[in-house]
Amino acid sequence: MSARQPLTSDQSHALFDILTGHEVLTEIENLKRSETIATFGPPFQPALSHHPSSPLLRILLRSFILILPGLRDVTPHFWSESIRSLATALDSSNLSESYDKGSVGIRRTLSTATASIVESVARGRLGGYPKQQPRSDATYDKTNPDDVVRAWDDFLYRIIYRDLLDSMFVKAAETDKLSDHESVVQAAHEYAVIMLHRLTPYFLIKQTLKVGNAATMLNGMVQLLLAKMNLSTLTSWFGGQPSDSGMNLLQQIISQVLSADTTELRKRSKAIEQSHDSPTKSQMDQLRRYASDTAQEQDKMRTKSQTQSISIAEAILAGEALEHPLSKSCHKLALDYLSIQLAIRDREKLIEVLCHHQPDLLTTSIRELVKVYDPIIRALHNAVDLASGVSDGQAFIDDLINLSLIDKSKGSNVATVQDFVHLLQKHAGSSHVFIHQALKNGKELSQWYHEYTRKAVEQYKQDSNVELTSSHVAAAGDCTAMLDRLVSAVSGDEQRIVIEELDRYAEFLESLGGRSRDQMHNIIRASLASDSSNAKTEGNPGVFLYKWKNFMDETTITPGPEGGPPRTGESDSVKDATAVDVDGSKAATAVRPADGEAQHVKPPAVGNVLRLLAPGFKDELRKLVDVKKG
Numbered sequence: 001m002s003a004r005q006p007l008t009s010d011q012s013h014a015l016f017d018i019l020t021g022h023e024v025l026t027e028i029e030n031l032k033r034s035e036t037i038a039t040f041g042p043p044f045q046p047a048l049s050h051h052p053s054s055p056l057l058r059i060l061l062r063s064f065i066l067i068l069p070g071l072r073d074v075t076p077h078f079w080s081e082s083i084r085s086l087a088t089a090l091d092s093s094n095l096s097e098s099y100d101k102g103s104v105g106i107r108r109t110l111s112t113a114t115a116s117i118v119e120s121v122a123r124g125r126l127g128g129y130p131k132q133q134p135r136s137d138a139t140y141d142k143t144n145p146d147d148v149v150r151a152w153d154d155f156l157y158r159i160i161y162r163d164l165l166d167s168m169f170v171k172a173a174e175t176d177k178l179s180d181h182e183s184v185v186q187a188a189h190e191y192a193v194i195m196l197h198r199l200t201p202y203f204l205i206k207q208t209l210k211v212g213n214a215a216t217m218l219n220g221m222v223q224l225l226l227a228k229m230n231l232s233t234l235t236s237w238f239g240g241q242p243s244d245s246g247m248n249l250l251q252q253i254i255s256q257v258l259s260a261d262t263t264e265l266r267k268r269s270k271a272i273e274q275s276h277d278s279p280t281k282s283q284m285d286q287l288r289r290y291a292s293d294t295a296q297e298q299d300k301m302r303t304k305s306q307t308q309s310i311s312i313a314e315a316i317l318a319g320e321a322l323e324h325p326l327s328k329s330c331h332k333l334a335l336d337y338l339s340i341q342l343a344i345r346d347r348e349k350l351i352e353v354l355c356h357h358q359p360d361l362l363t364t365s366i367r368e369l370v371k372v373y374d375p376i377i378r379a380l381h382n383a384v385d386l387a388s389g390v391s392d393g394q395a396f397i398d399d400l401i402n403l404s405l406i407d408k409s410k411g412s413n414v415a416t417v418q419d420f421v422h423l424l425q426k427h428a429g430s431s432h433v434f435i436h437q438a439l440k441n442g443k444e445l446s447q448w449y450h451e452y453t454r455k456a457v458e459q460y461k462q463d464s465n466v467e468l469t470s471s472h473v474a475a476a477g478d479c480t481a482m483l484d485r486l487v488s489a490v491s492g493d494e495q496r497i498v499i500e501e502l503d504r505y506a507e508f509l510e511s512l513g514g515r516s517r518d519q520m521h522n523i524i525r526a527s528l529a530s531d532s533s534n535a536k537t538e539g540n541p542g543v544f545l546y547k548w549k550n551f552m553d554e555t556t557i558t559p560g561p562e563g564g565p566p567r568t569g570e571s572d573s574v575k576d577a578t579a580v581d582v583d584g585s586k587a588a589t590a591v592r593p594a595d596g597e598a599q600h601v602k603p604p605a606v607g608n609v610l611r612l613l614a615p616g617f618k619d620e621l622r623k624l625v626d627v628k629k630g
Contacts, residue, residue: 007483011502011506014509015609019617023122023614024119027057028114031054031057036054039053041053044079059625060118060125063125070372071369071372074368083365086361086365096346099566101339102339120544123477126477126621127462128461128477138183145525148188148520151188154188158184160457165454166450168181172435173436173439191520193428194523254350259347261343278330283317287317290316292345310563331561332560379444383438383440389434392427421523458629490613501609508604512601555568
């Protein structure tokens with residue numbers, strides 16, 4: 001083989017992006033298989049350390065999750081028995097696939113969204129953050145988009161390689177005013193507000209948090225949510241043995257919500273059964289049986305559907321479809337009927353595992369978590385005015401809900417990014433007060449999280465010195481040499497194919513980064529406009545949103561009644577089906593990134609790169625599983 005030039009920085013960067021994105025999504029999606037948990041290794045199987053099924057997730061779990069205050073104190077039993085058993089029970093339920101349902105399911109939506117975020121964390125952990133030198137003693141203008149973007153890069157460098165983290169903890173304990181912090185922190189805060197505009201709201205029980213004793217508060221909430229409610233529980237209070245049957249309040253809520261969905265789905269099922277275009281009774285029986293088939297049998301049907309270019313319903317019905325041919329309208333109803341049966345079974349299985357499983361895996365896991373977090377909750381309760389915090393949180397959620405409402409009568413659209421930016425800016429002060437109180441009054445609490453944050457940022461330190469290119473690309477950091485070896489290991493002809501795909505993908509990433517930067521600049525300018533209502537921008541900054549949409553669009557879906565190759569998540573018919581709620585009505589918005597945000601930035605094909613290099617990359621990750629940083 002003739003010698004070749006090493007990968008350029010852009011090519012290494014592209015290859016790193018391709019392989020980490022693919023590996024993260026693959027490992028997350030494979031968690032639905034029981035064999036993945038069985039071969040995951042620590043903390044689920046402490047004795048299993050070689051050839052883990054999910055090396056990248058295991059690296060991230062050890063680097064960031066297992067060292068969290070509270071979680072680091074759980075017993076080995078929590079992971080090896082409670083969580084492992086719960087995950088195995090869910091995996092064994094064989095919940096439905098998007099392919100069969102004709103729409104992008106919730107599991108696929110969550111796994112792709114998670115992968116879009118986690119892949120960035122993974123690249124930082126594996127490759128490290130570039131060691132570019134920030135401007136010394138620089139001041140940053142929060143009204144200048146270029147300064148805000150530059151401040152974020154300098155902020156991260158100083159957090160990882162300098163002492164900015166320590167000084168931030170000290171300053172936050174002294175003051176609750178952002179204006180008292182360094183200029184780089186203020187400008188980086190502006191950047192973070194824009195990037196975090198999709199925060200998920202949460203709620204707490206305000207009245208419970210007002211009690212004066214932290215132990216009473218904690219025990220009251222746990223007993224309320226986790227107390228079993230049935231006749232055998234009552235008898236145990238009068239001398240009987242403690243019962244593990246029945247449902248606690250949390251399980252009652254889960255069961256009632258999922259049962260309500262099931263009721264709506266059964267109504268839709270009955271409507272199809274009574275339709276004059278419905279499949280025959282025998283055909284509907286077959287579709288119902290398929291919903292409860294084993295994963296192996298369902299895989300056979302999906303393979304048949306794809307190889308014969310027929311819908312999953314037609315593949316299932318087989319001889320029945322020949323004896324009683326499906327008209328186009330009947331075929332569509334058959335697909336809808338199958339989707340409904342799968343949705344009903346999913347909810348029944350979730351209720352079975354989360355609410356009726358013996359032993360009660362969910363309650364046991366939560367109780368053990370609450371036990372180890374008891375010192376943290378007590379310290380937080382003593383340091384912070386939680387009642388005021390709840391009021392602030394409620395005000396934020398109220399504003400968030402109001403902002404999210406769509407007034408179709410006035411022809412308005414979904415709230416834009418700068419609307420959410422203004423919302424976060426409006427409520428940022430309350431979070432600053434909360435942090436200030438916690439760090440000032442909770443010395444032990446501050447120490448716990450200061451130590452954790454130090455350990456976490458150490459994971460991003462880069463051992464090598466990879467210079468940034470003019471396009472702000474640092475190759476693959478510490479993984480640059482390893483990726484170059486992977487490419488060198490393939491044949492000359494295959495190397496040429498790989499390089500061609502990498503060059504195209506590098507151009508895609510450059511275009512994607514440029515779009516994101518332009519949108520960031522536009523949003524900063526719009527947020528500073530005197531009349532923000534007249535300064536709307538399109539799209540969202542942040543590459544992860546583009547990645548998420550691309551992951552969603554790549555979802556393989558059964559062919560429709562007309563047959564042909566499998567559809568994808570970007571097919572109009574699939575988007576329409578995904579937007580349908582459990583009662584059959586069309587939701588105002590589907591749970592997916594807006595189409596306009598990723599228009600004309602579809603990634604080029606990289607199938608050869610994955611075929612030739614992904615297995616070797618996974619093997620390299622397995623070598624890094626037990627290598628610690630910091």
